[in-house]
Amino acid sequence: DSGVTQTPKHLITATGQRVTLRCSPRSGDLSVYWYQQSLDQGLQFLIQYYNGEERAKGNILERFSAQQFPDLHSELNLSSLELGDSALYFCASARGQGVGGYTFGSGTRLTVV
């Protein structure tokens, strides 16, 4: 157990639907990062939050959004889902701003049918 908790572990949904993935960072960590892992693209950085504020944005689609709440947990919202959104979504957290590396959660496997 890495201390980073992601729920749910698996999610199967239909095209066009909307889902919310949740991440609780390790105790004391202020930064949360979201990554998408797919076979063809590898690990792609989506977005980072630091202490409630958006810090950096990567290859995140407009259909996707995220936020970090006052208790530091984060949610990644994926809407108008397409088959190509099927992937593993990882959350990671870091004590500060992540220069020293992250701790990853176990991921949410999203399958869009």
Add this chain to the structure above:
Amino acid sequence: AQSVSQHNHHVILSEAASLELGCNYSYGGTVNLFWYVQYPGQHLQLLLKYFSGDPLVKGIKGFEAEFIKSKFSFNLRKPSVQWSDTAEYFCAVNAGQGGSEKLVFGKGTKLTVNP
């Protein structure tokens, strides 16, 4: 923009063989370098990291990596692999202090160790 290249997509070894996985990065400034491992069905775990100092870094489970600045490389090595090392290995980089803390990952190398 930073990028990371891992040359080997899939490496197959027998137990006790030596391992070297290549990693090259593209970034002109100060970098921090990492190797992560992902065992089947599990999350990414940090194997080792390099920030500065001795370019030969020792990590967990007998792994080590050497930073060669002139070659922009950070290859992962292990003298004698075990079946339990079967996993996917990811090299990652972020800019040094003051730069972007975003980790950029390579596409990974899948290692299969046959007993």
